[in-house]
Amino acid sequence: MKDKRFAIVLDTRRCIDCKACTVACKTENNVPIGDETYRNWVTEEPLRGTYPKLGQSFSPSQCNQCANPPCNSVCPTSATGITIGGIVTVDPDKCIGCKYCMLACPYDARFYNEENGVIDKCTFCIQRVTVGGIPACVETCPTKVRVFGDLNDPNSEVSILLAKNAHRVLKPELGTKPFLYYLI
Amino acid sequence: MARLIDKKLSRRRFLGTSSCVLAVAAVGSQTTVLKALAESGEVTTSTGDGTKDVFTACGMCVNKCGVIARVRNGRIHKLDPNPDYIKSRGMLCARGNAGVKVVYDPDRLKYPLIRVGKRGEGKWRRASWEEALDLVATKMTEIADKYTRAGVMFASTEGTFQEHFFLQLAECFGSTNTVRHPTLCLSSNIQGFSATYGTFPTPDVLNSDYIIMAGANRSEALITPDSIDQLKGDGGRRKLVYLDPRFTKTAAKADEWFPIKPGTDMAFVLAMLNVIVSEGLYAKEFVEKMTVGFDMLPPHVKKYTPEWAAKECEIPAQDIRRIAREFANAAPKAVFYPGRRSSFATDDVQLRRAMAILNAVVGNWDTEGGLVPNSHIPLQKHAYLAPWYDDIPLRIDDGSAVFLSEKDGSWVAMRDRIIAGKPYPVKGMMIYKQNVVMSVPNRTKTLKMMDQMDFICTIDIAMSDTAWYSDVVLPEATYLERQDPLESIGGILPVVAFRQPCIAPLFESKPNLWIMQNLAKRLGSEIAETFDFTIDEYIHHQVSKNPKILHDLKTTGVHYLKVEPTYGLTKGKRLRTKTGKIEIYSENYAKNGLDPLPVYTRHEDVPANKFRLLVGRNAYFTHGTTSNNAYLHELMAENTLWLNSQSASKMGLRDGQSVKVKSNVGEGTLKLEVTDKIRPDCVYMAHGFGVLSKGQSLVYGRGACDAALIEDKLEPISGNVAMHQTFVEISPA
Amino acid sequence: MSTLAKKPGYILWFLVLGTCLIAAAGAAGYSFYVGHGQAFNVNRGVPWGILISTYVFLAISCSGLCMISSLGHVFGFEEFTLICRRAILLAILCLIGAFGAIGLDLERPFNMVYTLLSPNFSSAIWWMGTVYGLYLGILIIEFYALMKNNHKLSMITGTVGFLFAIAAPSVLGAVFGLTLARPFWHGAFLPVYILITALVSGTALICLVMYFHHALRGLVMDTKDKRVVRLLGRILRLMIFVLIFSVFWNIIVGLYGAQPGHYEPVKALISGSLSVNFWLGEIVIGLVIPLFLLMRKNRTPFTTMVASLMALVGMFFMRYDMTVAGQLYPMRQGAEGLKQGLFSYSPSISEYLIVIGCIAFSALVYTLAERFLSLDLESEQHI
Ligand SMILES: Nc1nc2c(c(=O)[nH]1)N[C@H]1C(S)=C(S)[C@@H](COP(=O)(O)OP(=O)(O)OC[C@H]3O[C@@H](n4cnc5c(=O)[nH]c(N)nc54)[C@H](O)[C@@H]3O)O[C@H]1N2
Ligand SMILES: Nc1nc2c(c(=O)[nH]1)N[C@H]1C(S)=C(S)[C@@H](COP(=O)(O)OP(=O)(O)OC[C@H]3O[C@@H](n4cnc5c(=O)[nH]c(N)nc54)[C@H](O)[C@@H]3O)O[C@H]1N2
Ligand code: SF4
Ligand code: SF4
Ligand code: SF4
Ligand code: SF4
Ligand code: SF4
Numbered sequence A: 001m002k003d004k005r006f007a008i009v010l011d012t013r014r015c016i017d018c019k020a021c022t023v024a025c026k027t028e029n030n031v032p033i034g035d036e037t038y039r040n041w042v043t044e045e046p047l048r049g050t051y052p053k054l055g056q057s058f059s060p061s062q063c064n065q066c067a068n069p070p071c072n073s074v075c076p077t078s079a080t081g082i083t084i085g086g087i088v089t090v091d092p093d094k095c096i097g098c099k100y101c102m103l104a105c106p107y108d109a110r111f112y113n114e115e116n117g118v119i120d121k122c123t124f125c126i127q128r129v130t131v132g133g134i135p136a137c138v139e140t141c142p143t144k145v146r147v148f149g150d151l152n153d154p155n156s157e158v159s160i161l162l163a164k165n166a167h168r169v170l171k172p173e174l175g176t177k178p179f180l181y182y183l184i
Numbered sequence B: 001m002a003r004l005i006d007k008k009l010s011r012r013r014f015l016g017t018s019s020c021v022l023a024v025a026a027v028g029s030q031t032t033v034l035k036a037l038a039e040s041g042e043v044t045t046s047t048g049d050g051t052k053d054v055f056t057a058c059g060m061c062v063n064k065c066g067v068i069a070r071v072r073n074g075r076i077h078k079l080d081p082n083p084d085y086i087k088s089r090g091m092l093c094a095r096g097n098a099g100v101k102v103v104y105d106p107d108r109l110k111y112p113l114i115r116v117g118k119r120g121e122g123k124w125r126r127a128s129w130e131e132a133l134d135l136v137a138t139k140m141t142e143i144a145d146k147y148t149r150a151g152v153m154f155a156s157t158e159g160t161f162q163e164h165f166f167l168q169l170a171e172c173f174g175s176t177n178t179v180r181h182p183t184l185c186l187s188s189n190i191q192g193f194s195a196t197y198g199t200f201p202t203p204d205v206l207n208s209d210y211i212i213m214a215g216a217n218r219s220e221a222l223i224t225p226d227s228i229d230q231l232k233g234d235g236g237r238r239k240l241v242y243l244d245p246r247f248t249k250t251a252a253k254a255d256e257w258f259p260i261k262p263g264t265d266m267a268f269v270l271a272m273l274n275v276i277v278s279e280g281l282y283a284k285e286f287v288e289k290m291t292v293g294f295d296m297l298p299p300h301v302k303k304y305t306p307e308w309a310a311k312e313c314e315i316p317a318q319d320i321r322r323i324a325r326e327f328a329n330a331a332p333k334a335v336f337y338p339g340r341r342s343s344f345a346t347d348d349v350q351l352r353r354a355m356a357i358l359n360a361v362v363g364n365w366d367t368e369g370g371l372v373p374n375s376h377i378p379l380q381k382h383a384y385l386a387p388w389y390d391d392i393p394l395r396i397d398d399g400s401a402v403f404l405s406e407k408d409g410s411w412v413a414m415r416d417r418i419i420a421g422k423p424y425p426v427k428g429m430m431i432y433k434q435n436v437v438m439s440v441p442n443r444t445k446t447l448k449m450m451d452q453m454d455f456i457c458t459i460d461i462a463m464s465d466t467a468w469y470s471d472v473v474l475p476e477a478t479y480l481e482r483q484d485p486l487e488s489i490g491g492i493l494p495v496v497a498f499r500q501p502c503i504a505p506l507f508e509s510k511p512n513l514w515i516m517q518n519l520a521k522r523l524g525s526e527i528a529e530t531f532d533f534t535i536d537e538y539i540h541h542q543v544s545k546n547p548k549i550l551h552d553l554k555t556t557g558v559h560y561l562k563v564e565p566t567y568g569l570t571k572g573k574r575l576r577t578k579t580g581k582i583e584i585y586s587e588n589y590a591k592n593g594l595d596p597l598p599v600y601t602r603h604e605d606v607p608a609n610k611f612r613l614l615v616g617r618n619a620y621f622t623h624g625t626t627s628n629n630a631y632l633h634e635l636m637a638e639n640t641l642w643l644n645s646q647s648a649s650k651m652g653l654r655d656g657q658s659v660k661v662k663s664n665v666g667e668g669t670l671k672l673e674v675t676d677k678i679r680p681d682c683v684y685m686a687h688g689f690g691v692l693s694k695g696q697s698l699v700y701g702r703g704a705c706d707a708a709l710i711e712d713k714l715e716p717i718s719g720n721v722a723m724h725q726t727f728v729e730i731s732p733a
Numbered sequence C: 001m002s003t004l005a006k007k008p009g010y011i012l013w014f015l016v017l018g019t020c021l022i023a024a025a026g027a028a029g030y031s032f033y034v035g036h037g038q039a040f041n042v043n044r045g046v047p048w049g050i051l052i053s054t055y056v057f058l059a060i061s062c063s064g065l066c067m068i069s070s071l072g073h074v075f076g077f078e079e080f081t082l083i084c085r086r087a088i089l090l091a092i093l094c095l096i097g098a099f100g101a102i103g104l105d106l107e108r109p110f111n112m113v114y115t116l117l118s119p120n121f122s123s124a125i126w127w128m129g130t131v132y133g134l135y136l137g138i139l140i141i142e143f144y145a146l147m148k149n150n151h152k153l154s155m156i157t158g159t160v161g162f163l164f165a166i167a168a169p170s171v172l173g174a175v176f177g178l179t180l181a182r183p184f185w186h187g188a189f190l191p192v193y194i195l196i197t198a199l200v201s202g203t204a205l206i207c208l209v210m211y212f213h214h215a216l217r218g219l220v221m222d223t224k225d226k227r228v229v230r231l232l233g234r235i236l237r238l239m240i241f242v243l244i245f246s247v248f249w250n251i252i253v254g255l256y257g258a259q260p261g262h263y264e265p266v267k268a269l270i271s272g273s274l275s276v277n278f279w280l281g282e283i284v285i286g287l288v289i290p291l292f293l294l295m296r297k298n299r300t301p302f303t304t305m306v307a308s309l310m311a312l313v314g315m316f317f318m319r320y321d322m323t324v325a326g327q328l329y330p331m332r333q334g335a336e337g338l339k340q341g342l343f344s345y346s347p348s349i350s351e352y353l354i355v356i357g358c359i360a361f362s363a364l365v366y367t368l369a370e371r372f373l374s375l376d377l378e379s380e381q382h383i
């Protein structure tokens, strides 16, 4: 586990906006029901063109598990930390709920979880991946938009996908070193 | 802090568990409601063995995807897709994932209920199973004595794997009046294709290079594996042409989208035939060998030129011509997708015939990437001897359609005759897993029909609008709490699925078999005897010829024979048509006074200042059913009326304002959604809102009900309903 | 001092403050019970609301007070020494009020121990907390020294306090300035800007203290006092002048080049959801009118007091607008609850009540101190 570097590669061209990933995440991680409580999301991009020549794309996203996470450097109590595979986590026992990390995250990946009174975020389903599983949102996706894997393993599906395809990350200019890769 | 959380919890606990079915419950996260239910003693915190993974099948829609239920400490924690389940390619959609909420839903039916107020008033009293079943049996017998045994109708829909127990009861009770979903759904589709091929084949979407989908929204109306395969394609050579008056999520994924004028698909298909035939692009020797009556086709389609069709369907002639050529060139690895729900227009059977013929002439029959007849994995049937009764009349809707299914009937024809009381009275209604009030167009009529019933009993898992208008409501255990029989699911890669209980049934809910058996007991020993078996005996009988099936199901959650399609099984064999061949020209239709070749008929145009109301699904709901599921409710809390932005500005209507929608049969009020995603002459609203039942605490009072607006026209060949010929006025509300 | 007790308004004053405190306590309890999610209007898009901006307002006022008063006993401006006790006391109370505001904004205040058990030195908020924590300590000692007329000690603590008074606001500025994700805040501008505003708040507060110290007792200001007030007025005028410049340039920079995330919040200030706050609260009440009043040749201590009061009100708006504006621009398009591409926030009743409570607390304790402690220096005890 120590020597792993987890990442998710997304091919949004395959996304049909079915929202299976968002519901799967909520059930798997007991994320409270509510408009503002979600660990992942699917954005309906605005319509392109005008009737009858239209186009639209859908982009799923979640925490980038940044290698240089601002949410981590701003956390006064070190409640936010980086664990195995580069996963960024929040320790509920240390979090004071100052919400500074919510402001620091450039991706809107964090939210306040009233169920347990602390800040919540995507953990790449650490409870699953540490026992050899794959994240719920990855597994359930009908069209398999997301691929999860270890970038330190050159033969992993993610490594191969990135080697073979052009890709981008979100807001690279901020130097957060995200580990969500979008194929283009 | 823990104390505080508890406080927050207790607040929800109180709301979450008020044993009254109609409690307007504030639903917290899954765990919260669960804890709540548990701590109030309404859920035994540990049911059966605590922690296990259970193979089962999703019960949220027709597809029955493979599920592995992760049970933790006696609670269903998560539903994961079963990767081995080839039909669903190891996926679960939003609804499938939301299944946990079906079990741990404060709104779910918990106990047998007997109506105390007026019908639809929502006043109930909790009853014991004994009392409830006694009442049902008495009422059924009363009606049988007063009228005939056909005086009790049985309405049901597939899906639970236990429907045939219900139909068995109907048959053994002696009623000919069973009515099922196909005449709200795909009966005209099955009729049109079967008349041509002798069967309803499956398109080999995965391996097809060229797919035309007309009125089949596979990115939202999920059909496994098509919804998944439509995006795969072979090395990117795949082309998807999509015809839909709405810019759906399938349109967003398609290579080409044409906002076709509703009800004119046949013009498009006939024009394609015209091009393919006149330019000699059809599969000559295939047509020679495999079909009959091709020679009648060229003269028939001569007048259906692309130029003519362009005027009808509003798709440019050159595009029709081009698509026809591309399609023929890609053949046989090309399909004109048959579609699923075909309750479209009053000549829908002929539309599906045209589609079938188009596929036939390019010779894509029973080959890779074409139309492939389904294979099935045989299971042993449970034979029983239904009691004999004299003078049971024929189905009340007998003769209402040319080819009427004995078992399925015709919903709207039947309803009309019941209301008229002709030729005989039907005064009792048994309903299983069907939400007739929401699903059968023209709600007013449905309620009228129910009004004149002496007795209505609904077996459901939720307080559906139908249950709401019943006299007795019986709670079935949900699909995650039941042992269901094995179900053989046909297809290009056929599978056998089953369901095992993940937890013991909560509250007093019972599996349908138990309900049927205990009802049968009360209806007489003759009927009871036909149910003289346990579910295990039943299952073992199903696999008596091949025990491996059950073994596979228990160890992998699915049984299948092959992972690679085998094509051409029908080559050289007789098809199940009269002539044994693909019938381009149908003698059988001619004999029945029907057009032997599909003739285009122009449907009524949208009257001035009106709009055509479109019907269609979204990926979050199953029909009128799942809109009250907390996880899905947050994806769409209420429905809106789609209106094209040009039309909106013409009428001076604003996005988000609330509007009144009025058809010839009903009206509703909902918020306006101004969008370019729809033709200027159409409007659309999602199904499953504007519910009447206060037992659906999340959606009650939200949005409008399409079933209240849609007119109930009849497709006379199959008895299917035609849902796409309703025009509405809209005005600011 | 006895003169105070006789004032009828005095009782009323206590009643008002008392009710404010009780109401605030109620709001705090409520928010604790039902959870901030329900009690406060802060949300996923705008997690920092009026409680944080009030914290900033009070904390900065505290630093300002010290800087100015230090001019007195540190640099030995004779005139200031006579109000230094009041200044330090008020500084302490502001800081306690500030901690109250931020403390009630925390979801899990009890986990604060981990700022010591597992500190994160790269966190600006950690430094801010620590600096202000120590600062409070020093201020208390300083106050003690002043009361005991221990000049040596007060000299030392005063000097250290002065350094902290400079350091603290800049660290606080850094809390905002270091958020790369938020272009409206990010950059070196904020720490400096905060420092300037600190001086404005501080000066304004001292003017108020001076004025009411006399007014409440019906004492007439002698020439010495008048001179101090004039001097303070001049400082305030200068500061406001500088501030107007920095505000002006901040706006220009924001509009110029229309950098996403900087442009939109500025637009929200000058023509959007915050425009009333900005133009009326910050510019007119906070800067223009005070400046105008302070320019007047023949200005009395009264006009200076009014100018100070208005400047303070302006400061409060400035904190609020700065805090909220920086969050209006979403981190991703298509997020929940956007109106014309921006988030929106307006405080809930509970939030307002808590804010009022924090200020009322400082005021109440201060009045009590005036009543029961001798905040005047020996030199004028016998009056
Ligand atoms: N998520 C989800 N999936 C489901 C179901 C569900 O309820 N929810 N139900 C299942 C069942 S039972 C069925 S039968 C299938 C149904 O699946 P589909 O057959 O795809 O049925 P719909 O989505 O109802 O209708 C398809 C499209 O037809 C369009 N349409 C309307 N009029 C016309 C017309 O005249 N011409 C053309 N070309 N298009 C037209 C509508 O805009 C709609 O987008 O879905 C199955 N899958
Ligand atoms: N307006 C409009 N009407 C339509 C359609 C449309 O798109 N728009 N689609 C048509 C089509 S294609 C179809 S197939 C039909 C489907 O219509 P229906 O056959 O009525 O199916 P559902 O609407 O899904 O209702 C299923 C009912 O069964 C209940 N149920 C679910 N699970 C169980 C269970 O395990 N046991 C029991 N006893 N009950 C259960 C649900 O609570 C619900 O009340 O609707 C048709 N009607
Ligand atoms: S599950 Fe897959 S297809 Fe569905 S919305 Fe999520 S990413 Fe898109
Ligand atoms: S995406 Fe946001 S929350 Fe996730 S690691 Fe990066 S900064 Fe932290
Ligand atoms: S809210 Fe919690 S996790 Fe976020 S910065 Fe504050 S203490 Fe750290
Ligand atoms: S990886 Fe797990 S936690 Fe993260 S979004 Fe997907 S399901 Fe949610
Ligand atoms: S498609 Fe969705 S709802 Fe239907 S069976 Fe599969 S998972 Fe369940």
Ligand SMILES: [Mo]
Residues within 6 Å of the ligand: B184, B185, B186, B341
């Ligand atoms: Mo259907």
